[in-house]
Amino acid sequence: MTIRSLGICSALAFGTAFALLGVAETDPGPRKTTEATWGQPLPGLSSADLAAFSEGFAKFREVVSVSGTEPGAPGVGLGPRFNLNSCAGCHAQPTVGGTSPRENPQVALAKAYGAENSIPSFIKADGPVRVVRFSRGGSAGPGGGRGNQPPPPPGRGGRGPGGPLAGLLSTAPPGAPAVGGRPDGGVHDLFVIAGRKDANGCEIRQPDFAGAVAQRNAFFRIPTPLYGAGLIEAISEASIMNNLRADQPLKQSLGIGGRENRNQNDGTITRFGWKAQDKSLVTFAAEAMNVEEGVTNDLFPHEREDTPGCAINATPEDRGGAAIMAEFMRYLAPPVPAQATAATERGKQTFASIGCATCHTPNLRTGKSNVVAMNEKWVPLYSDLALHDMGPGLDDFISQGEANGRDWRTAPLWGLGQRLFFLHDGRTSDLAQAIREHGTAGSEAYRTTAKFEALSSEQKQDLLSFLRSL
């Protein structure tokens, strides 16, 4: 019995190894194109809008220090906790406005200007820029003591940091955090300003990332690229909802559902961020300023940490900057795809025929916009901007808005040809692996991923070539 079981296992292992060695298709990798074609403003902008784009570009590149006194970092408001000191530092590949660069700038920043931060194990010089969220342990959120806590949510609430995870530990799925406490979900910045020359007297410490990792309580995200973000913002809700309702027989046969995430304030569809949690580019910019850099602003005027000695500047540290940066993102042109070839055309057909295009919708349409360049345009984003259950393999045990742990926004695939790191946490640089990660049991992409596995190696290779042409 034992021997026989072992035999089967060996056969399986051998078979898998054979498949990998013998007929493995390979990710062509990021393509080499002239960078001048990326990072440009949308065609057809007015001169005033172009000027706003340029102003926003400068603001997006601004490097901040605590009080603006560090050479080369004249922006004000870094910290007390932060992940980096500029927007452009993280949104860098292949140009400013993109995603995580090849060389991780977080490594150097740990010790910049006298800081004494240690570098957590999950931050590597050749790895992706990452931010960390803790799934649970809300009482130790940003700033430590958070005062009284709300009562546990009654039953299965869907909103805010929390509800659905109540009682999780008793029926914990594999990979669930091995830690109690309330739902957290917030970003815990990597670094503190303590030790920096511009932060005399601040003595806060980094969170215990090693402990959080050991307890499986730390979840990572990488920067989302911002090309074409203004077009995404202008896509009408009708376009998103009609697309979600379309192709029902096909979707049902593939086990694909999907639903939109919505904003609690005005009830409209949210669409930015890995869980489609952010409403608009201004909100996105303002949130990132405070959360990633620690720069308080009009929308988020309060320091996330106001330990005495560390909150050094008057608040808000920035006024108007988020709106200006939003102009840059709004007017940033979409990624420029490569010239189609016979192989990419075949791959494109396969992309549709096995069901990828059902969620990675090739086109959605903007509604009426007061900017001509964004008015009633097709947007080839390869996303439905909706949430889907991506299965236990991609669960981060964090809720944002209507999105629970396993729910993720269909990542727009435009620009994929130049991306270095894949999936929300940048766990792989291999496109084929990224596809396979879609396919754990319970994922809405399970059957489509199985169809991918069943393709011939040539078909797979064409599909990968198509994706790298985007």
Place this chain on the structure above:
Amino acid sequence: MVLHTQAKRILALAMLAAGQMIWAQTDPGPRNGPPSAGNPLPGLTAGELAYFNEGLARFREVDSVKGTQPGATGVGLGPRFNLNSCAGCHAQPAIGGSSPALVSKQSSQVNPQIAMATNFGATNTIPAFIQPNGPVRVVRFIKNADGTPDGGVHDLFTISGRSDAVGCRITQPDFATAVAQQNAIFRTPTATFGAGLIEMIQDATIVANLAANAAQKKQLGITGFVNRNGNDGTITRFGWKAQNKSLLMFAGEAYNVEQGVTNDLFPNERDETAGCVFNGIAEDHFDTTATSPEAAFSDITGQAAFMRMLAPPQPAPPPQGPQGQSVNNGSQVFAQIGCALCHTPTLQTGLSQSAALSNKPVQLFSDLAVHNMGSGLADGITQGLATGNYFRSAPLWGLGQKVFLLHDGRTTDLVQAIQQHSSAGSEANGTVQGFNGLPPQAKQDLLNFLRSL
């Protein structure tokens, strides 16, 4: 025997009547005199004052669908809306305040939602809960038709029928049914006086205040917690459930939700029915062609600047003689029976970029936390961490000239408003019990104090 019983009854009734006449405490009602608020903060720079004035203009701007209605040159009303300007709802006792009122002693106004229903050719019916002498109200539904939680605002009116909305044919929600099914809850406008000071109170100050006086709070059954923003984890503080993060967020939300004007923060229409969307989004946006900073303001930036620089309400000058003594006594009673534990008299701002907001005491009479207010006030709606029973301690500054009380404006009687704090589960039950046990004069002193704010 029979007679005897009747006589006893009559005697008892007579005593009750006499008791009420002699001992009933009455709400003195909204104060006379000029508005206690509406001016800019003292100590603003010339630049800040210019922002305030520009912001005031944006706050007063009246919107129509395309800006073509005479007197309503702002663009973007609808497709659904509750009113056509900020100042229309935030009016009492001055622009920036809360619901206007017919009985106002500062500026008597019929509920502007009445005329709005049929304004410029619109064909809306007026729901039963909107009355000429009642408060401005917005409606939220507790549940969707399928029983899932809703919680969102369902605007009273549509642009259908208006001269500037030809071709739009959407209809109003079925409010009568929602009311009959007890699925509709109401909210009145919050006053924005002193809002910039509230915005500049540090999170640490709020948390420390909530932790203070723990023994007394525990004895009275008071706990409370802060509401927090899902984006950055900091304390939210504006709105009836402390659900809104900042004045800019508040302005952006209200512009889209109450008026239907899409903006940089909330750029998508809430109703995109074909034939009802007339303008490109965002209808309000940063003007990249402007030649001065004020002109470049989006409306929501201006509205936020106005609210930020708006001075807090001024309490009544201390009266002389017995009335002054009564107000002073009332202030002490307010603290003694525990009102001040949640309606914290003063919190301090932190270091602000604006000198007028920096390190200032803020006499708001609120802890900015949310508390369980019991089944009687519960609205069944969750916003952020605040579930159905939870409401922010309403700041009491300006109460002296407020007409409609509690989140839904259910009463104009201060005594009634206090009593409504007590119901099953409410953290205020112990304190209301203390209020009920007060000698009549002490109760009256408390009311006089509250109406002095």
